[in-house]
Amino acid sequence: MTAETQIDNYLTALRLHLSPLTIAEREEIVREINAHIRDSADLPGASVESVLARLGPAEALAAQYRDGLLIRQASRSLSPLVLLRASLRLATKSVFGIFVLFCSVFGYSFGAGFVVVALSKAICPAHTGVWVQDGQVVSAGAFIYGVSPMAHEVLGLWIIPLGLIAGSFTLLMTTFLIRTSLRVSQRLQSRL
Amino acid sequence: MAIKRAQPAQDDQPDRWEAQLRKGALEMAALASLWQGRLYGLEIIRFLESHSQLALAEGTIYPILNRLKAEGLLTSEWVEADAGHPRKYYSLTASGRQRLRQMAEAWTNFSGGLSRLLEPVLDTKENRQ
Numbered sequence: 001m002t003a004e005t006q007i008d009n010y011l012t013a014l015r016l017h018l019s020p021l022t023i024a025e026r027e028e029i030v031r032e033i034n035a036h037i038r039d040s041a042d043l044p045g046a047s048v049e050s051v052l053a054r055l056g057p058a059e060a061l062a063a064q065y066r067d068g069l070l071i072r073q074a075s076r077s078l079s080p081l082v083l084l085r086a087s088l089r090l091a092t093k094s095v096f097g098i099f100v101l102f103c104s105v106f107g108y109s110f111g112a113g114f115v116v117v118a119l120s121k122a123i124c125p126a127h128t129g130v131w132v133q134d135g136q137v138v139s140a141g142a143f144i145y146g147v148s149p150m151a152h153e154v155l156g157l158w159i160i161p162l163g164l165i166a167g168s169f170t171l172l173m174t175t176f177l178i179r180t181s182l183r184v185s186q187r188l189q190s191r192l
Numbered sequence: 193m194a195i196k197r198a199q200p201a202q203d204d205q206p207d208r209w210e211a212q213l214r215k216g217a218l219e220m221a222a223l224a225s226l227w228q229g230r231l232y233g234l235e236i237i238r239f240l241e242s243h244s245q246l247a248l249a250e251g252t253i254y255p256i257l258n259r260l261k262a263e264g265l266l267t268s269e270w271v272e273a274d275a276g277h278p279r280k281y282y283s284l285t286a287s288g289r290q291r292l293r294q295m296a297e298a299w300t301n302f303s304g305g306l307s308r309l310l311e312p313v314l315d316t317k318e319n320r321q
Contacts, residue, residue, distance in 0.1 A: 031270075032233060032254060032280045039234045039275060040250070056251040064255035072262055 003048040007037055010058050017062030021069060029065060067093075075182040080108055080171075083178045090185055100181040107174025111167050117142050118163025129153035214246060220299065221246050222256055223265065223284065223292040230269075232279040233257065257282055265291055 001009075011030050018026040033055070040051040055061060067089060074086030087104045090097030120142035121128040128142040131151035138151050155162065225231060225239045237253055240246045260266045265288035270278045284292065 035277050035279050036233050038277055054250045061251040065258060068255050068259045
């Protein structure tokens with residue numbers, strides 16, 4: 001395989017793995033890596049093989065750019081889907097990422113749960129609430145089947161604003177936590 | 193058996209710790225290489241190799257430069273060269289210079305404090321040798 005073919009193959013693979021980026025960003029990266037390969041290969045004692053080996057596989061190089069973009073976008077996003085996707089990617093890279101993913105899933109589930117309970121009270125008031133029996137909470141939330149007739153409901157319609165406030169607060173805190181974690185991870189993601 | 197299996201992991205710890213330390217400093221080092229003026233990617237790699245002990249995996253620096261540029265700390269321009277292809281030169285922006293100054297101050301304070309803390313450790317080591 002000639003040196004030109006090797007360079008072309010590497011850049012084609014790089015371009016392919018950079019496909020989530022815009023064409024302009026992708027071509028700028030490919031152009032820069034092309035210049036790096038040619039400059040490095042021109043140095044005394046260097047060869048295209050050794051230069052490509054030092055750059056690492058095109059897929060791994062592209063992954064670093066893609067991760068950077070994903071985390072950059074997510075750290076400015078409010079969308080749970082985007083933030084969860086970035087957390088998932090982070091979880092594949094570090095223990096810190098696994099912790100962030102765990103907190104994200106936990107936070108979003110709880111936040112959404114509070115909101116669902118609040119909305120459920122408006123739709124099915126008899127099946128939603130906090131039931132107390134003998135001074136102890138026996139059931140809390142929204143239920144398809146009724147709870148024990150011995151228990152009585154204590155919150156009434158207050159569960160709607162309380163659920164919405166608790167849900168919004170949990171969702172906001174989860175969003176803030178993920179975005180902060182992504183910014184921190186961005187500082188740590190560069191590898192030697 | 194358990195001791196034998198645990199031993200290599202312990203030996204590996206200082207290397208991993210050092211790699212983490214270098215990793216944390218890389219962003220600051222990349223910015224610092226541009227303090228005197230613009231450089232292109234390969235020049236930054238060579239600069240870091242010659243002025244510090246940061247031997248880079250070459251594919252690492254480009255995504256970092258890309259990210260620093262996206263954060264507005266660097267700016268870039270393509271310049272035609274005698275080599276027959278243009279090169280992408282990076283320069284620090286005003287906010288890049290400001291961030292680097294903050295990093296340099298934090299780094300100097302931090303490393304100064306740690307050096308004082310480690311003085312007795314190094315003295316003991318020298319005395320033993």
